[in-house]
Amino acid sequence: MKHEIAELLPFYANETLDAADRARVEAELAICASCTAELDELRALSGALLTRAADASDGSTAASRALDAALARINTTPVAAATTTLRTAWWGTPARYAAAAALVVGFSGAALAAWHAREVASNAQPAAVAGSARAGDATLVYRVTPGPNTAKVQVRAAAPLAAASNATTSQAKEAAPPQSVAQQHRLAKKARLELIVRNVEDALKAAQRTVRNAGGEVASLADSSPYTGGAVHDASLQVEVPADRLDDTLDHLGLLGTVQNRAIDAEDVDATIVDEEARLRNLRRAEADLRALMDKGGKVADILSVQRNLSDVRGQIEQLDAQHVHDLHRVATSTIAITFTEDRPTGTPAKPGPSARIDGAWHGGLNALADTAVALLSAIVWWVAYSPVPLAFAALAYGATRAISRLRAIAP
Amino acid sequence: MTDAEDRALIERIARRDRVAFETFFGMHGSGVHRFVRDLVRDDGLAEELTSDVMVEVWRSAGKFGGRSRVRTWVFGIAHHKAIDALRRRRTPSVPLDELLGVPSGDESPEDAALRAADGRRLEAALASLSADHRAVLELTFVGGFSQKEIAEIVDCPVATVKTRAFYAKQRLRDALATAEPLR
Numbered sequence: 297m298k299h300e301i302a303e304l305l306p307f308y309a310n311e312t313l314d315a316a317d318r319a320r321v322e323a324e325l326a327i328c329a330s331c332t333a334e335l336d337e338l339r340a341l342s343g344a345l346l347t348r349a350a351d352a353s354d355g356s357t358a359a360s361r362a363l364d365a366a367l368a369r370i371n372t373t374p375v376a377a378a379t380t381t382l383r384t385a386w387w388g389t390p391a392r393y394a395a396a397a398a399l400v401v402g403f404s405g406a407a408l409a410a411w412h413a414r415e416v417a418s419n420a421q422p423a424a425v426a427g428s429a430r431a432g433d434a435t436l437v438y439r440v441t442p443g444p445n446t447a448k449v450q451v452r453a454a455a456p457l458a459a460a461s462n463a464t465t466s467q468a469k470e471a472a473p474p475q476s477v478a479q480q481h482r483l484a485k486k487a488r489l490e491l492i493v494r495n496v497e498d499a500l501k502a503a504q505r506t507v508r509n510a511g512g513e514v515a516s517l518a519d520s521s522p523y524t525g526g527a528v529h530d531a532s533l534q535v536e537v538p539a540d541r542l543d544d545t546l547d548h549l550g551l552l553g554t555v556q557n558r559a560i561d562a563e564d565v566d567a568t569i570v571d572e573e574a575r576l577r578n579l580r581r582a583e584a585d586l587r588a589l590m591d592k593g594g595k596v597a598d599i600l601s602v603q604r605n606l607s608d609v610r611g612q613i614e615q616l617d618a619q620h621v622h623d624l625h626r627v628a629t630s631t632i633a634i635t636f637t638e639d640r641p642t643g644t645p646a647k648p649g650p651s652a653r654i655d656g657a658w659h660g661g662l663n664a665l666a667d668t669a670v671a672l673l674s675a676i677v678w679w680v681a682y683s684p685v686p687l688a689f690a691a692l693a694y695g696a697t698r699a700i701s702r703l704r705a706i707a708p
Numbered sequence: 709m710t711d712a713e714d715r716a717l718i719e720r721i722a723r724r725d726r727v728a729f730e731t732f733f734g735m736h737g738s739g740v741h742r743f744v745r746d747l748v749r750d751d752g753l754a755e756e757l758t759s760d761v762m763v764e765v766w767r768s769a770g771k772f773g774g775r776s777r778v779r780t781w782v783f784g785i786a787h788h789k790a791i792d793a794l795r796r797r798r799t800p801s802v803p804l805d806e807l808l809g810v811p812s813g814d815e816s817p818e819d820a821a822l823r824a825a826d827g828r829r830l831e832a833a834l835a836s837l838s839a840d841h842r843a844v845l846e847l848t849f850v851g852g853f854s855q856k857e858i859a860e861i862v863d864c865p866v867a868t869v870k871t872r873a874f875y876a877k878q879r880l881r882d883a884l885a886t887a888e889p890l891r
Contacts, residue, residue: 303870306877312854338877342849344830349742349850351827358745358755359737363730365755366762370729498727505734551726 297330305331309338360509367551482569483562484626485542489634493553496529496636502552503533503634510545512537515631529638534631542630549634556637565623572620579613714778722769733762736779739851740786746846747790747839748797757793761786776860783851784861787843794839833883841876848873 301324307313308321325331493499496519504514512535519531537545546558586606590599714736720728733740740761745754764785772781834842843862847853855873859866 303874306848306873307855310848310852310854312852312857337881341845341877341880345845345849348827348830356738358751359733359741359758362741362755362758363733363737363762365759366733366766367726367730369759369763370726370766493727494725495727498731502727502730502734505730551730553727 297328297334298324301328301331302334305335306338309335309342357509364548367548371551481564482566482627483539484565484623485539485630486561486563487542487546487630487632488557488559488561489546489549489555489632490557491549491553491634491636492556492639493636494639496531496638499552499636500531500533503535503549503636506545506548506552507535507537507632510537510541510548512541512545512629530636532633532635534633536629536631539628539630542632546632549632553636553639565627569620569623569627572616572623576613576616576620579609579616583609583613711777711779715774718765718769718772718778721766722772729762729766732765736782737762739779740782743783743843743846743851744786744790746834746842747787748793749835753793753797757786757789760789764789776857779851780853780857780860783847783853784863787861788863790843791839829884833880836883837876837879840872841879844869844872845876845880 301321304313304317304321308318313321321331325335491499500517500519507514514533514535516534517531518533520529542560546560550558583606586602586609589602590606593599714732717728717732721732737758741754741758744757744761745751748754748757761782765782772778834845837845840862844858847858847861853861855866855869858869858873862869
């Protein structure tokens with residue numbers, strides 16, 4: 297067997313050779329017995345490795361755990377990810393210039409706003425200005441005078457915060473022993489989740505996968521694919537998951553889109569279950585007694601009457617048993633009703649009519665004219681106010697030239 | 709899943725589409741995990757690395773040039789992460805002590821030639837190979853990659869891949885022959 301052929305054989309076995317190499321290997325295989333034996337070995341090895349891969353059933357659960365971890369990580373670092381792309385993408389440099397331009401424009405805008413704020417400040421009462429501390433910070437021109445209103449506002453702003461923190465601590469206290477509550481009371485939980493998603497089809501698939509991974513299953517599915525232009529694609533999915541996986545399943549499902557609504561209802565079925573169990577015990581005891589009576593024998597009429605009673609009791613036991621099993625199932629599994637709605641507005645916003653547009657244009661034009669006039673006037677006023685500086689320079693220059701020419705005139 | 713479908717998903721992942729991300733790794737997650745686990749031979753570490761690979765794909769989906777198949781690119785990332793982890797660790801590897809099911813008993817002549825019917829023996833034989841050899845066997849026979857693609861994944865010349873595949877198979881056969889028969 298030629299060495300080059302032996303090296304190609306693994307890739308002949310996995311069928312990835314190009315036509316030329318494949319032809320070479322096949323030509324050799326036709327005349328070389330050891331090559332055929334080698335290929336057989338490789339195929340057997342390939343089969344064994346594939347079987348081994350298929351048998352490693354815990355691989356998919358480990359992979360989905362890894363996926364969950366990855367999802368948690370990408371959810372916490374979206375900004376970092378975005379910056380990396382910006383830094384390395386080919387349009388990085390133009391983007392930086394664009395950002396710089398935006399900064400310049402923004403800064404000029406801020407300066408204009410400051411100028412405007414200064415105008416307003418000169419007209420308004422000092423106390424009224426006190427609220428806009430940010431404008432004060434930006435201009436550094438007028439002083440903010442803290443009136444009694446400011447203090448009141450601050451107190452009012454602080455009050456809800458304190459209330460909120462109180463609320464969270466009390467909530468935390470209440471939420472501390474959830475395990476014991478769940479243990480004391482058997483709860484049948486139902487959850488409802490409304491999601492806005494980019495693509496309903498994909499979200500449905502991903503949701504079903506998530507549910508299957510959680511050990512649950514799909515109970516019903518309604519998907520209305522719209523063919524008319526204006527309609528929005530939506531779908532609803534009803535699933536059952538093990539009760540202990542409800543919260544994390546909901547968390548995962550929430551990642552599929554924007555959560556519009558999320559609700560969990562819990563029904564306490566503990567009393568019902570305890571009651572069912574007690575009644576079942578009693579009925580079983582009655583059944584045993586009746587059977588004992590039957591075994592004793594006696595008159596035919598008596599036996600028939602006992603038998604009738606027994607079948608009644610049996611029927612009740614079966615009915616109650618079914619109900620009991622059903623209630624236990626409701627505790628063990630939680631249902632989630634999910635609705636997916638495509639992220640698309642239902643209709644395009646109404647277009648303004650022609651007269652409204654002309655009117656808008658007229659007003660826009662007037663505003664622009666007024667703005668220009670104000671800007672021109674401001675510029676003139678600014679130059680007048682600023683004129684002492686250039687005038688002083690001009691006077692200096694004039695004085696200097698006069699002095700020089702006088703010196704020249706004196707000199708012979 | 710075809711490469712075109714993979715590409716469509718990667719494009720969506722680049723646009724920060726989490727559903728696409730979940731779908732993509734719903735398809736490829738277990739393949740990547742198995743490959744990484746075969747290299748590092750440590751269940752916990754393999755899971756961690758698989759998660760790292762996924763996050764890396766999320767971060768750099770926008771940089772995927774499209775010169776190779778998407779799977780090749782993803783396995784390249786996985787190989788890189790696994791080899792890095794092995795370099796950092798440098799402690800004796802922990803053999804997987806899982807019980808692998810015994811493949812079907814009908815012994816064809818091919819199976820008889822290799823005598824790899826016992827999963828545990830195969831496991832032991834694989835454990836005796838180097839990480840490079842295990843990688844090339846996994847990529848060739850389970851991943852179904854071509855020589856060129858493997859060269860790209862493990863970042864070495866095609867000639868090296870050929871030689872490595874040849875010797876990996878030889879080593880495995882020797883290891884299977886000398887492995888203690890069970891029972």
